[in-house]
Amino acid sequence: MLKKTLACILTSVMLLACAGETSSAAESVVTILGGSSGGLWAIIAEGVGEAMRRSFPRYRVTTEPGKDGPNQVLVGRGDVEFCLASDVLTLKALKGDAPFDVRNRKSEKLRLVAVVNPTAAVQIYMDARTGLTSLKELGERKYPLRINVNRSGTVNDLVSRRVLEAYGVSYEDIEAWGGVVHKGPAPEAVDLWDAGQMDAIVEASQFPLSRFYDLGMKHDLVMLPIDADKAEEINRDMGTFSMIIPAGTYSFQKEDCPTVSTRLLLVTSADQPDRIVTDMLTAMLENVEYLRSVHANLRGLSAESMAGYAGIPMHPAAERFFRRHAISKN
Template sequence: MNKTIVIAIIFGFVFLTACEKDNEQEAKGAVQSEATFHTTIVGGRVGGAWSVFAEGIAESIRREHEGAIITVEPGGIVENPLTVATGTVPYGLSYAMTSYAAYSGDEPYDQPYEDIRSVSVVIPANYYQFIVAADVYYDSFEEMIKQKAPIRLAVDQKGAAGEIITRNILEAYGISYGDIISWGGSIDYLSGSKTFEMMADNRIDASGDAVSAPSSDIIEASTLMRLKMLELNGKVIERVSEKLGMDAGTINATAYPFLEEDVATVSTPAILIAHKDVPEEDVYQMTKAIYENFDYLRTVHKEFNSLSEDNMMKVGNVPLHPGAEKFFREKGMLP
């Protein structure tokens, strides 16, 4: 056989073998890429409800993508938008109102963080709840202000979402923390559990925060003392909603045994946010996983019971990530 032909045959065999190996490795890589979804979600404090919410979302992804590696890290409502906006982690949970405050540079943030994008509602409503001891002599904000009640008020930590809402509600009624102090009252920056402990000891008269309804802290407190809840008037709801990017809300009388009628207030959903540079396909798959796992999520925490196709895209004023928008449009959930 001609020497040149032999060399050509050998070269061709080696070339085909190399191509087959390359194709095989490429196919394996494609399968591995398709099977592996690797990301991080920042949630709430360890053992708290928000860490459970984040883990529920993470498990939804694992159920849809075999081999997915989803890490859930602790965080906070105010801190998480910064963590996401600066690219420290790709995903996080926060209130819609807090995410928008970060996006637009409003309190408690010192500048706009415009790299935040919204993905999906996680918990559709967190209601502002102003709880007072049942034996106080006023039944409304208007009475409290008219009588210049020396209220001992507990608010969340300074700059936290609940504290900002409380302060803005008081301002919408025309008063400030300083006014309350001038009436002989006090302002204490406390967490929910500590607040109700002090209320049971008659050291605190009232507390305001945005939490789920029913709230486990409030239910537990109601077993130790008599409570009542003050509602907001229409003008205050309108002003606070417009200023903070919140919504009007109603707490159903069935939420707590001490309520005799529905309570008008403001609310904000908890949402999943992402950095704008997270790939569109990744966010699409994240959104799809939440949508496909409503039934599972309802077994994770009762707060997921109200999450549905009708409200998961109602994320507030932070722009949707293109991946989430693509999914919602495909499902006909957006025009």
Template sequence: MKKSVKTGRLLFNISIVLLILVTFAIGISQAETTKTSEFKELVFAGGPAGGVWYGLAGSIAELIKDEFPELLVSVMPGGGIGNPTLVEKGKTQLGLSLAFLYRAASEGAEPYENVHKNLRAIATVGSSDQGFFLVREGVPIKSIKELAEKKYPLRLITTPKGSTGAIASARILEKYGITFDDLKSWGGSVTFTSYTDAASLIADGHADANISPIVPALVELMLRVPMKWLPMEEKIIDQLVEQYGYSKNFIPKGKYSFAIEDGWTIGGANVILVSIEVPEEIVYGITKTLCEHPKVVRDWGYWYADFDPKIAWKDLGGPLHPGAERYYRDAGYMK
């Protein structure tokens, strides 16, 4: 009889615990559903109007509209450096950036003054080549190391101060013991300007070299002015990757007109960032539709042609949003 009473009490206690757990789970589910249903708008920061990032953001926004017709989804101009801060401050919910900038923003490192705590990632969608050191064919140096040894008075151009190109330029030179001030002290110069102006200055003979990504203005320049590439040694690339979170990009012979042999450069994985405040179910849906329609990304050119949903969760520069992580695990891409 006593054993029967004890068994009954045990079963009763177990039932109470199970009831509490079920009630708790239902409460969480209802809270998440309420949070999702109350979420009305997504603003996606791309790149400058008319550029690839702006168009890519627009294409992804259309996918999101199809997945969530009840949401108001819009695209606004932005930039790689500024977009993490827009998302951090809640001015946009989504933004395109680069993995090394996501890492820097999360750490409060250059070019950011404050730690960005609200950023999460959805996917990497491609990787752009950065930091090509190109000089006019007639400049009497064959490597960056030789530039340092000869203290050659190089007239260098890079992108505006504070931009990813200018920051990368300083970091590359620093690995060879060179600063912008050194170039000036050797009789050279450093000019911070746009890609278009850089191409014009080199074409007109007012500058010798440029450090930046490859963009249309520079491609057009090289049709008129012979340029040569001063590649970095692989060990230097590895140091920059480890220290700053760049990607290590292989440049096969012939990929660009100046690539007369295989080489390496730093790169930036293109990352879709999202606010941690966006509900998990919405981010799950965004990740799902993105990965189910890879052609939407791949159609945006060379840097995006290899977009692979199976590895889109890798090399982000920071943590995934829980909704994105859940999708990758459900799809079997993450173990």
């Protein structure tokens, strides 16, 4: 009888231990969605993941390919812990605006953890041979422009459309005038430019971009500005912000160029446990020098820049973390 009792006790203890191990293992899994494999977002996501591994070995951190838009949906419904995302599409996901205006895509639980890259300036490169020196002229002349706006549904595409609309021009107008709205990645568009099949490229990114620096060495380019009143309109609608690309950033850019910019964010769900969010931010600050070395876009990363956006609700644990470090949101 005693042997049976002891056996039952041991079995119960083992089951409890296994349950505890399973629970602990589940809590230690962290997945971070980035962007396309080998791209900028994938590199940054892996850098953030490595920071977490270095500071907290107990976590099993994986990074996976992702895409702006689907990333927000997956995090919002709790399928993964973190993702990289643009501020523009994250705001749209929170509000349920297109392309999140379909069933089960609105993501009201999205919460900001940190700003990863505070600058992704909208840069409008134009072939000087078009004679266009402003976006206003595009509509006035009804120019048959061949323009690349990046892949459909990307933040680049959405911002490009909105910038043109601020000047009374739609994609459909351009095509009706005999132009082409090309939706492909920037490297593909540069190849088309070299082949004489592209007049303009819109790219939201850090600057200077080497591919456009090189393009300017081979072709006569101009960079078109976004007027202040139009920028304010765009910012109100999309959550972007105004900034200046300084004169001389590119060899063909002789004057300061006013534009708007997006931000790259690290996002989670409101349901994410506080401890995981706090550990993530702790890891990023403890390894900030490493993160700055991961990519040139992270060279300016700091506690202040990470907290520098109030346009999206912040996770409560992140709020407390930055308060403890005496850093306020801008």
